[in-house]
Amino acid sequence: MNANTDNANAAWIQRDLERLWHPCTQMQDHEWLPLVPIRRGRGMWLEDFSGNRYLDCISSWWVNLFGHCHPHINNAIKQQLDELEHVILAGFSHAPATCVAEQLVEITPDGLDRVFLADNGSSAVEVALKMSFQYWKNLGQSRTRFVTLSNSYHGETLGALAVGDVGLYREIYSPLLLQPMVAPSPDCYDRNPDEDWETHSRRQFAAMAELLQENADDICAVIVEPLVQCAGGMRMYHPIYLQLLREICDELSIHLIADEIAVGFGRTGTMFACQQADISPDFMCLSKGLTGGYLPLSAVMTSETIYQAFYAEYTSMKGFLHSHSYTGNPLACTAALATMEVFSQSDVLGRNRRIAELIMSQISDLADHPHVGEIRQTGMITAIELVADKASKSPYPWQERRGLRVYQHGLKNSVLLRPLGNVIYFMPPYIISDDEISLMVKTAREGIELAVK
Numbered sequence: 406m407n408a409n410t411d412n413a414n415a416a417w418i419q420r421d422l423e424r425l426w427h428p429c430t431q432m433q434d435h436e437w438l439p440l441v442p443i444r445r446g447r448g449m450w451l452e453d454f455s456g457n458r459y460l461d462c463i464s465s466w467w468v469n470l471f472g473h474c475h476p477h478i479n480n481a482i483k484q485q486l487d488e489l490e491h492v493i494l495a496g497f498s499h500a501p502a503t504c505v506a507e508q509l510v511e512i513t514p515d516g517l518d519r520v521f522l523a524d525n526g527s528s529a530v531e532v533a534l535k536m537s538f539q540y541w542k543n544l545g546q547s548r549t550r551f552v553t554l555s556n557s558y559h560g561e562t563l564g565a566l567a568v569g570d571v572g573l574y575r576e577i578y579s580p581l582l583l584q585p586m587v588a589p590s591p592d593c594y595d596r597n598p599d600e601d602w603e604t605h606s607r608r609q610f611a612a613m614a615e616l617l618q619e620n621a622d623d624i625c626a627v628i629v630e631p632l633v634q635c636a637g638g639m640r641m642y643h644p645i646y647l648q649l650l651r652e653i654c655d656e657l658s659i660h661l662i663a664d665e666i667a668v669g670f671g672r673t674g675t676m677f678a679c680q681q682a683d684i685s686p687d688f689m690c691l692s693k694g695l696t697g698g699y700l701p702l703s704a705v706m707t708s709e710t711i712y713q714a715f716y717a718e719y720t721s722m723k724g725f726l727h728s729h730s731y732t733g734n735p736l737a738c739t740a741a742l743a744t745m746e747v748f749s750q751s752d753v754l755g756r757n758r759r760i761a762e763l764i765m766s767q768i769s770d771l772a773d774h775p776h777v778g779e780i781r782q783t784g785m786i787t788a789i790e791l792v793a794d795k796a797s798k799s800p801y802p803w804q805e806r807r808g809l810r811v812y813q814h815g816l817k818n819s820v821l822l823r824p825l826g827n828v829i830y831f832m833p834p835y836i837i838s839d840d841e842i843s844l845m846v847k848t849a850r851e852g853i854e855l856a857v858k
Contacts, residue, residue: 446473
């Protein structure tokens with residue numbers, strides 16, 4: 406790499422750091438941690454202004470399903486751009502929004518027949534919480550509480566943050582937040598040595614059942630991330646927990662909100678994680694992969710029964726007064742339609758299962774490493790938990806930032822890995838090749854060895 410090429414990156418980095426404030430970033434880190442300015446993306450690869458390439462092993466924050474600049478999605482957006490870029494969705498409509506709603510009803514679990522569009526995952530959670538609360542209010546019931554799982558994450562706007570339980574995100578804002586009731590997570594990392602995932606998840610459900618039974622009249626809804634608590638460290642649990650939760654919510658007339666923002670659209674091995682438990686939630690929140698990583702869009706799926714509780718004469722004041730300026734943006738809806746068409750053009754889920762098996766076959770032996778507490782996998786999500794002590798699963802002090810060492814090693818070797826603390830994970834686009842899997846795993850292995858020295 407020559408000096409002129411290096412200067413291409415340097416110029417953009419300087420301009421960026423003089424003005425931009427990046428998300429989830431201690432900006433002072435960039436005094437020593439290189440910022441990577443990206444010029445273009447193609448398939449699995451990102452390229453910076455100096456010509457360096459990076460294998461995108463985290464789908465650019467879990468959104469990019471079919472690679473960067475996918476020809477089919479690109480063409481669909483280009484065609485829509487010449488027709489309609491945006492229009493208000495209150496009192497007006499357009500074909501892409503209508504078609505997205507129809508398609509989502511067709512592919513989501515039975516009973517989710519109404520679609521409310523918003524523009525990001527946190528907003529979808531806000532919508533579901535407000536809908537659930539107002540549903541009970543419209544029926545004349547005063548319910549104000551929500552139930553969440555320990556170690557859960559549902560977004561970073563105040564309502565979504567309130568029903569999360571990851572201290573890193575929540576604690577500083579706690580004076581501003583609603584206080585949910587928190588049930589122990591069914592996270593199987595904490596299971597006893599002689600327990601399988603199902604036994605542990607069943608046992609953990611007892612505390613949830615007790616909490617719901619004692620407080621049913623005050624509870625609007627339970628909100629969960631089905632099967633994988635992603636931002637909480639890719640912690641995973643058995644589908645039986647969802648089955649039991651659905652049963653008791655039905656018994657006690659409590660809503661079930663499934664936050665499938667990160668796990669939907671094929672990430673867990675089925676189109677939606679709830680399908681592995683054969684359940685339909687009362688609300689399903691969707692975003693991230695919905696548009697294939699192209700544009701902000703989210704959807705809240707719900708039932709006709711809930712919709713009808715808001716459908717009334719104007720003076721009843723039962724309407725759902727929630728809006729976003731870019732609700733149902735035609736370009737974003739077109740990206741979503743094109744993404745769903747890619748699913749229909751080939752056996753994406755079948756290929757994903759083969760990829761997941763290949764990833765695990767190449768990394769599974771690391772389970773015996775003295776500083777690996779667990780390797781776990783659900784569909785296209787694979788996580789490696791680094792620990793200071795294997796026997797006790799004692800974590801490394803967070804201040805040591807050992808996962809960051811893996812990230813830095815990855816960038817030096819053309820691989821984008823962004824660990825969650827000391828959890829190294831793979832969540833690649835579905836188009837990853839066998840050779841790219843080998844590069845991803847090899848680089849992660851090397852980074853882990855450096856990190857635990």
